[in-house]
Amino acid sequence: MRILVQKFGGTSVKSKASRQHAISHIKDALADDYKVVAVVSAMGRYPDPYATDSLLSLINGNQSKISNREKDLLLACGETISATVFSHDLLEHQIDSVAISGGEAGIITTNNFSNAQIKTIDTQHIYHLLTKHQVVIVAGFQGKTENNEVTTIGRGGSDTSATALAAALQAEFVDIFTDVNGIMTADPRVVSNAKKLEAISYTEICNLAYQGAKVIHPRAVEIAMQANIPIRVRSTILKDKGTLITNIPETDYSERIHDKLVTGIAYVNHITQIRIQEVKKPQQLHVLVFKAMAEAGISVDFINISPNGVVYTIFERDETLAKKVLNDLKVNPTYTEDCAKISLVGAGMSGLPGVTSKIVQTLTNKQIPILQSADSHRTIWVLIQNKNLETALNALHVAFQLEK
């Protein structure tokens, strides 16, 4: 049996009209003799009535006092509604399909509700359904614990449902259908000149996704990489093949290195920078601060430790708690609020000089102060004020000739 997994995101199943486009891709796959596992997200985006954030708004959003287990029970309904409505539309097109929940698809997860991880997938039932139907529609973003409690697997998690099912079913590849034409050099909502990439390696897109490019969930990429299953990120409304995510051999980079140091740019905002200076007992300060942050469950990033003190960043949502913790420690922090972290990712920059210098030059020309920077083998990060984000992204995009 040749199996193809096709995942349709929220905007791809939002309306009858968008579902028609989705169905045309399913028809193409059936015409090519594939059995199709279609993974669907909740329909639309807030304020569409059955979108994940709309369901969340019924219970006061993330401030809700109900347990994460109950929250998952509610949020999983979005994908369940979507799967059934999609099955209905497929039947109208004389396509024989069946809709099932993530749990029914055999997806067993850990029990950390709202951010559960897939442990195993028992494929027996889904294989059985595939022998009887042309298409099996699986509600994305959800699974169940070993005790049969409904779980969700983190925001954007339908991508992960799709690649995990593909790995378990040994599918030939995974199509991720969405509202853009593929993976672009930057978020096209912010950089209007962003260009579609024909192909990208698992590692590069994984880096971009972890650094904020929400076009695909990073965990989804890791699972596909381990199983060596190619992914295509494609537009639902076009017939374009989109971007291929695969293991690009290093030899292919040799050509790209000369013209492209950077493959793509991503960003994360709603970040606060914390700076603590302590000249007397710096080591004690390092230990105290990071221990206190860990005990309070605050995740820290962009850490610079020096004999003069520490600088690091946290998410804005943790700022009130961090202020309380640092107040109790009686240290003297300064806070820079409303920052954004830009990441420039590229296998081509490895070992080549001049990338950082170009970034600094570009941002300085635009009079954008760099609050912090760091680099690794294939990524360079800079922290700036969020008010400069759009100018910085567009200027860096031009400087690295990504629109060409």
Ligand code: ADP
């Ligand atoms: P879906 O509901 O289909 O899963 P998402 O909203 O999760 O869609 O992801 C698609 C969005 O990702 C696009 O609308 C785009 O704004 C955003 N995005 C961010 N970075 C990139 C990038 N590098 N390439 C393409 N899209 C990107």
Ligand code: ASP
């Ligand atoms: N509907 C879920 C979300 O909005 C999962 C997904 O779309 O992938 O996060």
Ligand code: MG
């Ligand atoms: Mg998504």
